[in-house]
Amino acid sequence: MKHNWVEYRAVKAAVSMEMALANYGVLLQHVGGGCLRGRCPLPTHCSARSRLSFMVNKAKNAWVCHSNSCVAARGGQIGGNVLDFVAAMEMCSIRDAALKLQAWFTLPPAACVPPFSRRLQPGEVKPEPVSATVANTALPFSLTRIDYSHPYVADRGLDLETARHFGIGYHRGGGLMEGRVVIPIHDENGFLVAYAGRSVDGLEPRYRFPARFRKSLVLFNLHRAAAHGRTVVLVEGFFDCVKVHQAGLPCVVAMMGCTLSRRQEELLANRFHEAVLLMDGDKAGRNAGAAIAERLVTKIATRIVEIPSGSQPDQLGADQIRCLCIPDYF
16 A cells, blocks of 8 residues: 655655746746746735746755735745645645655655654555644635636536636636635634635636635535525535525535535534535546535434436536525425
8 A cells, every 4th residue: 555654855856946946937036146036926926016026046956935915825934845835836735735746756755754663554554743722713814816707617508697606717817826816714703714615617626725724624615504594405515505505595505525524524513504415427526415414414403305317516506506405485
């Protein structure tokens, strides 16, 4: 079984900032002293006046960005190493950044093999230490230059009013989110904690999330849904949620996947009396619905709605959604 161990020091030693920049197609100018300088490529960069704020010290294999937006987004840190750079670009954790670098570049064995004194048994993986404090903190910034009328948004069945209501649109700003449709994510108290970036041209990954963001701690649209009743519609994805809302059922939330975490289960049980499960019409969706219902039914009334085989809620018409979720609607 392939392990997912990563040796951070070895990865940093094997991958230079120049290699990482080249991977993203970022071109900087040599300014002497073994340094490079140019426009900041980070998705957090929105300081219009800081045009050449990004610098790389090749000898130290480190980078800095002195723009107010990037410094604020990183909790006062002005830069970091190659792992910090990839984590900021990919909006992922440091560990995920290291794993991505391992996949992108052919690294020496030391970067991929855990330095254990004991030989691992077949299939055994040394657990990754987990921080005792896991929470999604409010973002100190919000993205601008968002086009709510982009063709991709319309192609997904969202009208302009709905797109504006949810803040979903094509990001025309700089950085990693440029060229993606962004979806703001709030916690149960309404604080903006993340943006999901949806690829519009088929490139992977389909969705990007900020570094250290934990999907399992939030339910998409919960802060709005809780104000619209005690019966909630539970769906898998962002666009499923938005289409159900647009169909006239605003009390809807999304798991952002097909699994329900313990925290998400608590959030539902604390705010609603009934849950209507509107999962995808494939085998995975039906299995997920059954497993989730088995857990939820011990806390709140729960019922499963089956949609046509092979379809998804966001592919259904408004009348279909209302008829499925509210049998006596018509």
